[in-house]
Amino acid sequence: MILKNFTLATAAIALSVTVMPEKAAIALIGQPHRDPVTTNATNLSNQASNQANQASDQMPIVLPDTGVQDDGWSCGPNSAARVLSYYGHNVDYDIVRSATEQKLFLPQRMRNPITNQWVEVRTGTPPQTLQRVMQRWEGKYVKRSPHTSFEQLIKIVQSGKPAIALVRVGGVKVSYIGTIPYLHWVTVTGADRSRQLIYYTDTNSQSYSLSYQAFQDRWNLGLDRDVSMAIANVLKNNGVVPRTLVWVDRN
Numbered sequence: 001m002i003l004k005n006f007t008l009a010t011a012a013i014a015l016s017v018t019v020m021p022e023k024a025a026i027a028l029i030g031q032p033h034r035d036p037v038t039t040n041a042t043n044l045s046n047q048a049s050n051q052a053n054q055a056s057d058q059m060p061i062v063l064p065d066t067g068v069q070d071d072g073w074s075c076g077p078n079s080a081a082r083v084l085s086y087y088g089h090n091v092d093y094d095i096v097r098s099a100t101e102q103k104l105f106l107p108q109r110m111r112n113p114i115t116n117q118w119v120e121v122r123t124g125t126p127p128q129t130l131q132r133v134m135q136r137w138e139g140k141y142v143k144r145s146p147h148t149s150f151e152q153l154i155k156i157v158q159s160g161k162p163a164i165a166l167v168r169v170g171g172v173k174v175s176y177i178g179t180i181p182y183l184h185w186v187t188v189t190g191a192d193r194s195r196q197l198i199y200y201t202d203t204n205s206q207s208y209s210l211s212y213q214a215f216q217d218r219w220n221l222g223l224d225r226d227v228s229m230a231i232a233n234v235l236k237n238n239g240v241v242p243r244t245l246v247w248v249d250r251n
Contacts, residue, residue, distance in 0.1 A: 059190060060189040060190030060199035060207065061086070061157070061160065061162050061189040061190055062189075063082040063083070063085070063086050063162060063187060063189060063201050064082060064085040064086060065082075065205045066078075066081040066082050066085050066091065066092040066093050066096075067081065067092050067093030067094065067205075068093075068203065068204055068205050069093070069203035069204065072124075073124045073125065074093075074097045074100065074124075074125065075124065075125070075184050075185040075186075075203045076100070076124065076125030076129070076130040076164070076185045077093065077096040077097040077099075077100045077125060077130075077133065078093050078096075078097070078185075078203040079164045079185045079186060079187045079201075079203060080096050080130060080133060080134050080164065080246075081093045081095065081096040081097075082162070082187055082201060083134070083162050083164060083187060083247070083248060084096065084134060084137050084138065084248075086162060087137075087138065087248055087250075089137045089138075091137065096133060099133050099136060100125060100129065100130075100133045101129050101132070101133070124183070124185075125185070126238045126239050126240065127144055127146070127166065127239040127240065127244050127246060128144070128238075128239050130144075130164065130185070130246050131143075131144040131246050134246065134248070138248050141248050141249055141250050142246065142247075142248055142249075143245075143246070143247055143248070143249045144244070144245070144246050145244070145245045145246075145247075146239065146241045146242075146243070146244050147241060147242060147243050147244075148243045148244070148245045149243070150212070150216055150219075150243075153165070153188065153191070153243075153245060154191040154193070156245070156247060156249075157188050157189060157190055157191055158190070158191055159251075161247055161248060161249060162187050162188065162189050162201075162247065163187070163188045163245045163246070163247040164185055164186070164187050164188075164245065164246045164247060165185070165186055165187070165188050165200070165219055165244070165245055166183055166184070166185055166219070166221070166240070166244040166245075167183070167184055167185075167186055167215075167218035167219050167221075168181050168182065168183055168184070168218050168219075168220075168221045168222060169182050169183070169184045169218065170182040171226070171227075173226075179226040179227050179228075180227070180228075180231060181221065181222070181223065181227055181231075181235075183221065183240065184203075185203070186200045186201065186202050186203070187200060187201045188200045189201055189207070192209075196211060196212040196213075197209045197210065197211060197212070198210050198211075198212060198215040200215075219242065219243050220242045220243065221240075221241075221242045223235060223236070223240075223241075223242070
């Protein structure tokens with residue numbers, strides 16, 4: 001598939017990998033949390049006794065543990081496996097990852113023009129692909145929503161439906177290019193209006209909370225803030241837009 005500004009975007013990424021260690025790669029939609037989130041986030045295991053007394057619509061959904069992400073691209077399939085298992089399907093991380101198309105929107109390997117060595121480029125799962133793989137099990141009930149309002153997200157999860165959200169978890173700054181974002185799929189499992197907290201399960205099988213503001217900052221992606229126009233166009237042309245959700249809606 002020929003993408004708008006693809007040549008310019010590829011040149012930008014090729015330049016960036018020449019200044020990055022080979023092991024770092026580029027994780028556009030697949031950077032797993034290696035450690036628990038610490039900024040405005042709390043591990044839910046430390047809150048269990050307090051949550052027992054909260055109203056039911058404030059309690060986060062408990063998702064099955066279907067496996068910890070162990071690569072740089074499959075945070076989407078990992079999150080999807082948890083949601084599909086929650087709805088009663090006999091799947092795990094490996095099954096859903098194996099079913100996911102790996103024809104990603106950027107090459108998975110690029111040649112370093114200076115060293116002439118191949119460098120791994122991890123691109124992850126676009127929203128449309130994530131929706132399609134989940135439809136193998138849930139068919140028409142799998143919904144994908146770009147530019148979702150925050151209030152809609154709260155209503156979805158408070159109705160007992162976990163929602164997979166695309167968030168930004170960092171990036172790498174490259175001279176003359178701008179920032180290449182690290183984007184990541186996580187599963188939102190609850191919202192507490194009184195305390196203004198969003199609960200989510202990460203692909204390391206751990207559960208966390210973030211303040212409303214901190215979550216929205218990540219969910220808005222910031223592609224128009226510090227990301228090069230070429231990279232932003234490639235992402236947007238493949239459905240990577242702010243406030244994207246994928247979820248199962250049987251009602």
